[in-house]
Amino acid sequence: MSEQWVPSGTHQTSHGSAELVRVGTEAQTLPELAGLLRQLRRREARQQGETLLTYRQLAAKTGWSRGIIGEYFAGNILPPPERFDALIRLLGASPAEQGVLATARDRVEERRRRPNRGHATTGRAVARAGVGGPRAGTTSPRFPIPRQLPPALPGFVGRATQLAQLDAECARAVAPENDGVASVTVMTLSGTAGVGKTTLAVNFAHRVAHRFPDGQLYVDLRGFDATGTVVTAVEAVRGFLEALEVPPERIPTHLPAQVGLYRSLLAGRRMLVLLDNARDADQIRPLLVGSPNCLVLVTSRNRLAGLIAAEGARPIGVDLLSTAEAWQLLARRLGTDRLAAEPQAVDEIIERCARLPLALAVLAARGAEKPTFPLAALAAELRAAPRPLDSFDGGDAGTDVQAVFSWSYRSLTSAAARLFRLFGCHPGPDIGVAAAASLAGLPRAQVPRLLAELAHAHLVTEHAPGRFGAHDLLRAYAAEQVERLEPEQARRAAIRRGLDHYLHTAHAAALLLQPGRDPVTLTAAAPGVLPEEITDLGQALAWFSVEYPVLLAAVAHARRAGFDGHAWQLAWTLVDFLQRRGRWPDLAVAQRNALAGAQRVGDRPGQANAHRDLARVLSRLGRVNEAARNYRQALVIFAELNDPTGQARTHRAFGAMLDGLGRHAESLEQSERALALYRAARHVAGEASARNAVGWAYAQLGRYEPALGHCREALALLRTTGDRHGEANTWDSLGFIHARLADHPAAIRCFQRALGLYRRVSDRYDEADTLSRLGESRQAVGDAAGAARTWRRALVILDDLGHPDAERVRELLAGEPAGDAGHTGGG
Numbered sequence: 162m163s164e165q166w167v168p169s170g171t172h173q174t175s176h177g178s179a180e181l182v183r184v185g186t187e188a189q190t191l192p193e194l195a196g197l198l199r200q201l202r203r204r205e206a207r208q209q210g211e212t213l214l215t216y217r218q219l220a221a222k223t224g225w226s227r228g229i230i231g232e233y234f235a236g237n238i239l240p241p242p243e244r245f246d247a248l249i250r251l252l253g254a255s256p257a258e259q260g261v262l263a264t265a266r267d268r269v270e271e272r273r274r275r276p277n278r279g280h281a282t283t284g285r286a287v288a289r290a291g292v293g294g295p296r297a298g299t300t301s302p303r304f305p306i307p308r309q310l311p312p313a314l315p316g317f318v319g320r321a322t323q324l325a326q327l328d329a330e331c332a333r334a335v336a337p338e339n340d341g342v343a344s345v346t347v348m349t350l351s352g353t354a355g356v357g358k359t360t361l362a363v364n365f366a367h368r369v370a371h372r373f374p375d376g377q378l379y380v381d382l383r384g385f386d387a388t389g390t391v392v393t394a395v396e397a398v399r400g401f402l403e404a405l406e407v408p409p410e411r412i413p414t415h416l417p418a419q420v421g422l423y424r425s426l427l428a429g430r431r432m433l434v435l436l437d438n439a440r441d442a443d444q445i446r447p448l449l450v451g452s453p454n455c456l457v458l459v460t461s462r463n464r465l466a467g468l469i470a471a472e473g474a475r476p477i478g479v480d481l482l483s484t485a486e487a488w489q490l491l492a493r494r495l496g497t498d499r500l501a502a503e504p505q506a507v508d509e510i511i512e513r514c515a516r517l518p519l520a521l522a523v524l525a526a527r528g529a530e531k532p533t534f535p536l537a538a539l540a541a542e543l544r545a546a547p548r549p550l551d552s553f554d555g556g557d558a559g560t561d562v563q564a565v566f567s568w569s570y571r572s573l574t575s576a577a578a579r580l581f582r583l584f585g586c587h588p589g590p591d592i593g594v595a596a597a598a599s600l601a602g603l604p605r606a607q608v609p610r611l612l613a614e615l616a617h618a619h620l621v622t623e624h625a626p627g628r629f630g631a632h633d634l635l636r637a638y639a640a641e642q643v644e645r646l647e648p649e650q651a652r653r654a655a656i657r658r659g660l661d662h663y664l665h666t667a668h669a670a671a672l673l674l675q676p677g678r679d680p681v682t683l684t685a686a687a688p689g690v691l692p693e694e695i696t697d698l699g700q701a702l703a704w705f706s707v708e709y710p711v712l713l714a715a716v717a718h719a720r721r722a723g724f725d726g727h728a729w730q731l732a733w734t735l736v737d738f739l740q741r742r743g744r745w746p747d748l749a750v751a752q753r754n755a756l757a758g759a760q761r762v763g764d765r766p767g768q769a770n771a772h773r774d775l776a777r778v779l780s781r782l783g784r785v786n787e788a789a790r791n792y793r794q795a796l797v798i799f800a801e802l803n804d805p806t807g808q809a810r811t812h813r814a815f816g817a818m819l820d821g822l823g824r825h826a827e828s829l830e831q832s833e834r835a836l837a838l839y840r841a842a843r844h845v846a847g848e849a850s851a852r853n854a855v856g857w858a859y860a861q862l863g864r865y866e867p868a869l870g871h872c873r874e875a876l877a878l879l880r881t882t883g884d885r886h887g888e889a890n891t892w893d894s895l896g897f898i899h900a901r902l903a904d905h906p907a908a909i910r911c912f913q914r915a916l917g918l919y920r921r922v923s924d925r926y927d928e929a930d931t932l933s934r935l936g937e938s939r940q941a942v943g944d945a946a947g948a949a950r951t952w953r954r955a956l957v958i959l960d961d962l963g964h965p966d967a968e969r970v971r972e973l974l975a976g977e978p979a980g981d982a983g984h985t986g987g988g
Contacts, residue, residue: 490522660715677847739751773795776815845882893931
């Protein structure tokens with residue numbers, strides 16, 4: 162809203178204002194509310210010495226149609242909240258009048274809603290039906306329609322200027338230009354911390370959601386998270402692909418391929434994408450879309466000048482609330498009567514809160530909790546604070562809102578206050594009930610009540626059932642309080658409890674993902690820690706899916722806090738889950754942290770495990786020389802430790818990498834060393850895996866009889882271990898051997914057994930690898946059409962993964978000769 166929209170209000174007579182406030186307090190119906198609008202219009206004309214503002218003039222000032230404005234004054238249509246607020250400000254309502262009238266409007270809406278539930282009679286419902294229908298020929302009926310927007314705050318006020326700008330730009334996204342093609346619209350909402358960017362963005366997104374019938378995507382990028390756990394583009398794109406119901410096994414490994422799939426899925430769709438709390442333009446660019454009818458809305462504390470310059474984003478600044486808007490915010494949360502009784506105290510509160518929405522919301526929560534407290538007492542507390550909020554200057558508000566946070570904090574019970582403080586010992590980005598109980602060392606049954614108390618005080622938010630997070634400023638405030646009020650010993654004990662909770666739970670879940678894996682020897686959990694009970698594979702996958710961002714943050718947190726054993730062991734628990742999800746960069750960061758921590762304290766077992774698991778990640782990322790160095794270092798340390806199974810597992814993984822490089826004789830040597838060590842240790846699962854690897858290496862070298870013998874022995878052992886992935890690898894090896902022996906019907910049967918198992922364990926690359934060989938066997942028996950279908954299925958997967966083997970499959974489809982692809986032999 163421009164400055165001329167906000168009259169000073171000093172020309173109004175106290176009698177006229179008091180009368181309007183009295184009538185507004187009693188207004189119950191739409192005609193009564195419209196009468197108040199007409200009264201304001203007449204009064205404004207008298208006091209300005211002018212004629213009534215015409216509908217044409219009002220339309221010019223607001224951008225609304227003259228017809229709809231006439232309907233508002235006639236009492237035929239109830240204005241939406243943001244339009245009503247803008248209109249009464251334009252008509253010269255004082256802050257106190259604006260609060261009363263806004264409350265009256267809400268009361269009228271509620272009364273109108275109750276008797277008409279189930280009847281879509283409002284103007285907005287009609288408009289929604291007219292604008293939002295799917296377009297014929299563009300939207301597949303099976304296309305998932307995500308609805309990811311967070312709830313809109315019911316007390317949203319003001320922001321008329323920004324809403325008008327957003328409306329204008331949104332219209333560009335959904336209406337064709339002169340050449341008949343709409344342009345992709347990117348808008349940025351920028352402003353200081355706590356100024357209400359997210360609230361405005363979410364409110365607007367809900368208002369226009371009906372214009373984007375193909376869905377709305379949302380992600381909190383945590384660009385300014387106090388712990389530095391920023392959401393990467395890889396994480397954000399993957400989250401969107403999951404929301405679009407792309408199966409995990411179909412999501413590519415590398416970011417460019419993920420971005421390509423994401424943009425392909427949105428091509429021709431009409432979707433809204435809300436990217437909240439971005440750090441910089443580089444974090445945003447991979448999330449931009451190419452569909453000409455999509456709208457991308459970004460919020461950030463930074464202006465994102467690079468996005469504006471290079472991508473043509475439309476910048477919209479979000480400043481502090483006006484005084485009138487601040488009055489409305491408090492009125493909607495505390496009631497107009499309470500504010501009208503102490504107008505001077507309200508003015509002082511608004512001034513000392515610097516009209517910062519976050520500060521006002523926390524203060525309102527404090528006032529609402531103590532309805533008998535005079536507002537003057539709250540104002541006095543602000544006045545006496547050693548770091549008053551009137552020092553707010555438009556920069557980072559981290560220190561300026563602490564006085565307001567402290568009032569909510571001091572209103573807590575001692576148990577809730579302690580729990581809030583201890584959040585400063587948690588890595589973030591959010592926490593579940595069970596983890597909060599362990600963090601505080603409390604019985605689990607006590608914690609939901611404490612979290613509800615914190616949520617009521619607006620010190621945490623339950624953003625998903627049972628998951629609690631906090632604004633980054635509040636988390637920084639919690640960290641300051643725990644540093645100030647808890648002795649170092651108590652802080653370290655809380656950090657230990659939190660890390661123990663995640664480590665012991667994740668360790669149990671990791672062994673369910675890979676039953677043949679050797680467990681890590683954990684120290685006993687600290688007193689007060691209650692790990693979560695996970696009893697089957699489905700629960701393990703679900704738990705990791707929710708908690709892995711916390712686990713990744715916990716690895717770095719453990720290293721920073723000096724809990725280096727926890728760092729490498731937590732990283733160990735993540736290996737299988739992150740490999741299945743293709744999150745190689747995340748796993749590489751975790752393993753580097755683990756290795757650095759283990760080296761710092763001289764933890765040799767930790768170093769050996771971290772070297773090996775880091776090597777596995779590096780080989781996947783194509784950094785084979787660095788991977789080989791790490792494998793060799795792991796072997797040296799495991800030998801020093803006299804750990805034969807650790808050596809065997811490392812030889813096995815090293816051999817898989819060499820096989821992929823076509824170095825089959827060296828791969829056989831490594832696999833045979835693994836087999837000898839596993840047999841000496843009587844490690845059945847390891848022996849099975851190593852026998853399959855030896856059989857595969859023999860087959861690659863053309864020695865098919867020993868290859869068959871080793872693979873058949875591996876299969877017999879695997880049936881006793883429950884290792885489905887190992888079985889799949891072995892069936893694939895048997896199919897490859899039969900194909901080399903020209904027994905293609907037997908090969909086809911083996912490949913089909915392998916494919917069924919690969920799909921059960923979501924191993925996409927090995928599925929594609931087996932499909933390519935299955936196609937060759939089908940072609941060999943004269944089934945050219947079946948071979949082509951099989952290769953096309955393999956090509957889809959490899960293209961999604963961005964894997965270079967896709968070119969070999971294209972050659973097969975084109976009928977060109979191609980050599981055998983590499984295979985990890987069950988790695």
